[in-house]
Amino acid sequence: MILPIVRYGHPALRRKGVPVEVLDSEIRQLIADMFETMYDAHGIGLAAQQVGRALQLAVVDVRGITDRPSTLFRDGKPADVDEAMPLVLINPQITPVGDPVSGPEGCLSFPEIYADITRPESIEVRALGADGRPYAFRCGGLLAKAIQHEVDHLNGILFKDRMTKASLEEHQEEMEELMAETKASLK
Secondary structure (H helix, E strand, C coil), X not given: CCCCCCCCCCHHHHCCCECCCCCCHHHHHHHHHHHHHHHHCCCCEEEHHHHCCCECEXXXXXXXXXXXXXXXXXXXXXXXXXXXXXXXXXXXXXXXXXXXXXXXXEECCEEEEEEEEEEECEEEEEEECCCCCEEEEEEEHHHHHHHHHHHHHHCCCCHHHHCCHHHHHHHHHHHHHHHHHHHHHHC
């Protein structure tokens, strides 16, 4: 089922997610719905907060993106990114391991707003998968950027919080309009 994606100004986006303790049928259905919602919106990542749920749960799929490559290493060996997709990240923990790089970023909760965001180029990731088992890997490029973006959401951090002062000023009017629309829709 396609879920509504909450937009900037919705209080769910600022809520830190609680850990997922039990991988029950409700969580499995939420995961399936989040993938369907993300694909319908043409996104590459979606956090539970973006569908109004304050959980430590995100989904990511960077298959088919060729203009911004990704790297993936499992057990220190290169792995095929496409074969690893789609990813379910339950209770993820990330550790930066690369130098910061700037690159374009957008967010499904901020439609049509894009800005260069600086993030570590590579990260180490530990999470539970859709089967509830722990897994770990190192990644870089777009995949690292997407996972960091989603983990930010899980902690109530928005991509606007990572914008430069110049980007914030450039998008201020759009973001104020978006927030006003969101707040009006909640009344």
